[in-house]
Amino acid sequence: MTSLFALCDCNNFYASCERVFDPSLNGKPVVVLSNNDGCVIARSNEAKALGIQMGDPFFKIRNLVEHSHVKAFSSNYVLYGDMSDRVMQTLSQFTPHVEVYSIDECFLDLGDFYDIDLFSYSWEIKKTVTKWTGIPVSLGVAPTKALAKVANKLAKKSAKANGVLVLTDPFHIKKALEATKIEDVWGIGGQYAKFLRNHQIHTALEFTNASENWVRKNMTVVGARLLKELKGESCLELEEVNPPKKGICTSRSFGAKLTTFEDIQEATANYAAKCARKLRGQKSCARLVTVFIQTNRFSENDRQYYNSKTICMPVATNSDIELIHYATLALRAIYKPNYYYKKSGVIVTEIIPDNQIQFDLLDTVDRDKHSKLMNVMDKLTDRFGRSKVQVAAQGTNKSWILKSDYKSPCYTTRMAELPTVHNLF
DNA sequence: TCTGGGGTCCTAGGACCC
DNA sequence: TCTGGGGTCCTAGGACCC
Numbered sequence: 001m002t003s004l005f006a007l008c009d010c011n012n013f014y015a016s017c018e019r020v021f022d023p024s025l026n027g028k029p030v031v032v033l034s035n036n037d038g039c040v041i042a043r044s045n046e047a048k049a050l051g052i053q054m055g056d057p058f059f060k061i062r063n064l065v066e067h068s069h070v071k072a073f074s075s076n077y078v079l080y081g082d083m084s085d086r087v088m089q090t091l092s093q094f095t096p097h098v099e100v101y102s103i104d105e106c107f108l109d110l111g112d113f114y115d116i117d118l119f120s121y122s123w124e125i126k127k128t129v130t131k132w133t134g135i136p137v138s139l140g141v142a143p144t145k146a147l148a149k150v151a152n153k154l155a156k157k158s159a160k161a162n163g164v165l166v167l168t169d170p171f172h173i174k175k176a177l178e179a180t181k182i183e184d185v186w187g188i189g190g191q192y193a194k195f196l197r198n199h200q201i202h203t204a205l206e207f208t209n210a211s212e213n214w215v216r217k218n219m220t221v222v223g224a225r226l227l228k229e230l231k232g233e234s235c236l237e238l239e240e241v242n243p244p245k246k247g248i249c250t251s252r253s254f255g256a257k258l259t260t261f262e263d264i265q266e267a268t269a270n271y272a273a274k275c276a277r278k279l280r281g282q283k284s285c286a287r288l289v290t291v292f293i294q295t296n297r298f299s300e301n302d303r304q305y306y307n308s309k310t311i312c313m314p315v316a317t318n319s320d321i322e323l324i325h326y327a328t329l330a331l332r333a334i335y336k337p338n339y340y341y342k343k344s345g346v347i348v349t350e351i352i353p354d355n356q357i358q359f360d361l362l363d364t365v366d367r368d369k370h371s372k373l374m375n376v377m378d379k380l381t382d383r384f385g386r387s388k389v390q391v392a393a394q395g396t397n398k399s400w401i402l403k404s405d406y407k408s409p410c411y412t413t414r415m416a417e418l419p420t421v422h423n424l425f
Numbered sequence: 426t427c428t429g430g431g432g433t434c435c436t437a438g439g440a441c442c443c
Numbered sequence: 444t445c446t447g448g449g450g451t452c453c454t455a456g457g458a459c460c461c
Contacts, residue, residue: 036429055428101460189459190458220458222434222458251431
């Protein structure tokens with residue numbers, strides 16, 4: 001039994017999404033910014049050519065942006081999520097066994113496709129995705145996931161490959177590993193790359209010559225598994241269904257420095273509500289809620305403060321009202337006046353399916369009522385968008401709101417007119 | 426003025442138990 | 444001087460991913 005995987009990766013995904021709906025951007029440098037218009041998180045090839053790096057703070061490249069007429073966009077995750085769905089839908093036409101690995105990457109199990117012309121087939125996939133969605137993609141095909149990653153990277157880099165690389169022949173695999181720098185290997189981050197280079201391992205090929213014991217000792221079983229994968233032994237299976245999340249976090253930098261408890265409380269309540277909605281989305285409840293706050297770590301003049309507080313709730317919940325209640329208690333425990341706060345966040349953990357909750361005899365919450373209310377709120381949000389209906393503690397002040405000065409329209413979703421509510425219930 | 430956000434897995438070491 | 448030993452659970456921290 002020989003395995004075969006394809007990794008399909010969208011090129012410069014967020015930038016490409018913006019281009020789909022505004023073709024005048026084609027051929028021009030485009031960047032997409034993180035929340036709060038903070039950092040560059042996606043770049044078109046033209047923007048890369050200008051030397052703009054991933055993670056560059058926007059304010060530091062503003063001159064270059066103006067001078068070189070770079071088009072900058074605030075991130076529009078609703079749009080990108082929607083485009084991602086379209087790409088994944090298209091890919092699943094080619095094999096029922098797909099793993100949506102991230103918003104812009106998908107593994108395809110080509111299991112026993114060895115008999116077909118993999119090169120033509122891959123090109124067919126690539127052309128179809130672009131035709132149906134407008135998003136350009138690259139494909140790497142190989143016997144293991146880690147090798148498919150290698151193939152994909154080279155497919156993008158090499159002009160000859162032009163976006164498709166099939167690595168099944170041992171000689172080609174060896175050449176590919178030789179051409180792959182160790183820090184470009186999937187699973188080798190900054191620390192391991194430095195460590196390996198210190199041990200004279202500079203390429204993926206040199207890594208495959210290391211002994212398994214040595215790798216296991218210095219890089220845990222994860223490294224040992226990677227080693228096998230690069231040598232052609234498949235250890236990582238396709239994961240078609242994603243398991244429910246074990247922790248859910250909602251955190252944001254504020255659009256401005258905040259000091260008062262009320263402002264931070266309002267922001268934090270909104271993050272708590274978002275966590276609750278995510279929990280309901282995967283049909284689970286959480287027992288622990290953690291709140292953290294921090295000042296601006298880049299500001300040398302301001303006094304710095306970071307703290308977090310975890311509260312164990314009496315009964316696992318996914319109700320906006322309860323989570324906001326306990327998040328506020330946690331915040332109260334750590335908030336100190338006279339600091340300039342820049343960020344807060346809410347993390348929920350000890351997550352269990354919503355049908356396995358341990359109830360408490362002394363419980364004072366009417367859980368049935370909460371659940372019905374949340375159900376209605378979710379329906380309203382799905383239909384009319386965020387913040388149309390919310391818990392009072394979430395406030396209307398929104399002085400903490402994110403900066404988003406360059407947002408494109410939500411091309412793929414249209415906000416409905418304000419409702420006549422009766423048919424929702 | 427302005428520096429992202431949300432996840433996963435693994436290990437070492439301490440606490441605790443018998 | 445010499446101070447049991449083995450198992451399990453939990454947590455913090457470190458590595459990684461996009």
